[in-house]
Amino acid sequence: MNDTAPQEQRNASIAVSDLRATTPSEERADQVAAALVTVIDPELDEPITDLGFVTEQRVDGRRVAVRLRLPTAFCSPSFAYLMVSDAQDALSAIDWVQDVTVTLEDHHDADRINRGVAAGLGFAGTYPGEAAGELDALRRTFRVKAHTAFIERVCTIMVREHHWTVEDLGSLRIADLPAGRPSDGLRRRRADLGLPSDPDDLVMVDEFGAAWTPEAIPLKLRFAKAVRISIDGNAHFCRGLLRTRYSAAAADQRPRGHESLGTDRGVPAVARHPVIRQDRVAAATRTVIR
C-alpha cells in the first residue's frame, strides 16, 4: 500500500472540485474518508483511520460530522487535541464542505477539547493557564522521531533485501530506494520536516537535512532502531488497549502499515557496534546524538 496514496487521492478529489455542485454523495463520502486518512497519530506515526479511532463519518449535504475515540480515557490531551484539530482542518479543506463537527468521545477532557477545536481557540486558548503555548514544537518532536525511525526501516530493507552493507549506507540516496512504500514513506516524513526529496539527496540526514557524519552513522543508526522499537511498542499498546476497551474495535483496525515493510528485525551488523558509555558527562554535551 502506497503510504502517500490517501494524500494524492485527496488532492485528486479536490482537483475535480468544479463538479462540487453535483458531487454525488458517494463521492463526498470518499472525499471525507480520504481526508481522514491524512490525519496521523503523532506518537504512533500512522493514520487514525488505520488505528480504529474513527467511529463515524456522516455527510449530510454540505455538513460533515465525525466521531473519534481513543484507547484510554487518559490519553495525553495534547495528542488528543492534535488529532481532533487536524481532522477538523482536513475536513474543512474539502471545498464543498461548509460545516464540520468533530467529536471526541470517552476521554477525560473530551468536552473541553471539542469545544476548543470547534471555537478555533487553539491549544493555549483551550487550556488557559495550563498550556504554555501551541503544539507546534511537540508535533515537530514527533515528526523528527517518525523520520528517524523511518530511516532505520528503509536501511534495514536495503541491507536485508538489496545487499547494501552498513558501511555503504552513508551514501544511500533517495533514488536508490525501492519504489512504493519505502520511498514514498520516507518522502512524506521528510516533507513533514520541510526537507526536499530530490533523487540525489542522502537518506541519512538529520531533521535539518545535514548528513550524518560517517563516524556517527553506526551509533545513530543504532539509536534510530531504538526509536523505531519505541514507536512500535507504543502502537502495540494503543491498538491492543482500544480493542480491549471497545470489543468490536478490531474490525475497525487495519494492519499497521509499517509492518508491511516486512520485518520486525533491524540491521544485524549495527547491533555489534559498541555503545559509547559516558558516565557523568556534563549535561551541555549530552544531546549530541539527537
Next chain:
Amino acid sequence: MSNTEQADRIAQAREREIIMYSKDGENYFIVDAHLHMWDASDENQKNVHGAQFIECFYDYHKNLSPEEYVWTLEKYKKYSEEQFMTDIFDNGYADHAIFNPAALNDFYVNGFSRPLAWDMAQRNPDRLTYNHNFDPRNGEVGLRQLEEDAAKYHLKGVKLYTAEWHGDSRGYKLSDPWAYSYLEKCQELGIKNIHVHKGPTIKPLDRDAFDVSDIDHCATDFPDLNFIVEHVGLPRLEDFCWIATQESNVYGGLAVAIPFIHTRPRYWAQIIGELLYWIGEDRILFSSDYALWQPKWLIEKFVDFQIPEDMQGEYKPITTDQKKKILGLNAVSLYPHIKVPEGLQLREPAMASSSSPGPIGSE
C-alpha cells in the same frame, strides 16, 4: 559443593520461609520491585476520573494477561491481603517484594494505595519493603511530612508519579525547583531509591507528557540517589536508554514492558535486547506492577525466554546469570537490607556475564 549439600541448603532456605524459583537446575532469588495494594472501589472513587483511572488500568491488565489470569473488574478494584500474599509469594515465587504506593488523592477519597500495605510490611519484614511517596507541590508542609514519613516508615525509597493531578495542576517535572528541594531532603534522610512513574498528563500540557529528560538532570545533580524509571521509559524507550547509558545511577523497571513476553514475544525480545545493549544487565529490575499483572506467569515465561534464533544476529542470547540479576539480584544491590541466602548469589562477579553455567555451587 556437592549436590547433596546444595539440596540441604535449599531445604534449609525453605524452612526459613525463603522460597525460590527453581528451573532446570537453576535457582533464582526473586525480588518484585514494584507492586501495589490498591483500593479503587466505587466507594473510594472521588469522581469520574477515579473510575476512568482504574478502568484504564484494567484494560492494560486484560489486554496483556493470559486469559486464565484475567480477573473481573470488581475483583480488580479491590483485592484482599490474602489474595496478595498468595499471588506474590505462594504462587508468584517472590522472595521479596517492594510496595511502591501511589497517592492519587484527587481521584480517590482515601487515596489509591491502601495504608494496609504498611501494616503488611511490618508483619512481614523479611518479605516486604514499604516505600512511600511525596508530592513536591506540597511545598514546605510536604517537606516536613517527608521527614516524618521517613522516620515512621524507615524509608529506603519513594515512588513518584509525575502525572499525578493536584488541584489545578496535572503533573510536574523532577527538574522543578521544589522537586529538587525534596530530592535534597531524600539525600539528607538516606532515602536512596527514587522510583519514577511517567505520564500521561503533565504541566505544561503542550509538552510531551512522557518526556524523561528531567531524569537526566536529576541523575547528574544527585549522584548519590538511584533513579528507577518504571516501565523503562515506555513509550519513550529510546530517550530512557540514551539517558541511562550516560547516567550510571539510572535504572529501568520492567513493569508494563515485560507483559509483552506473552502477547508479543518477538517484540519483547527487541525491548530486552535494546535494554541489555544500552544500559546493560546490572540496571534492569523485574517488577510485575501487581495487580496490573500476576508475577507467576511473568517469572515463568522470563526464565524460559530466549531471543528467537533469527534475531540472535541483532541481539546476543540472554544468559542465565543475566536473568538472575534482572529477576532479583539487581534490586538487592539497591536495597541491601534484602538478604540473599548463600548459594543464590552469582558465583563470582568476574563470571557475572558469562554464558549459562551449571547449577549454582555444582562444581
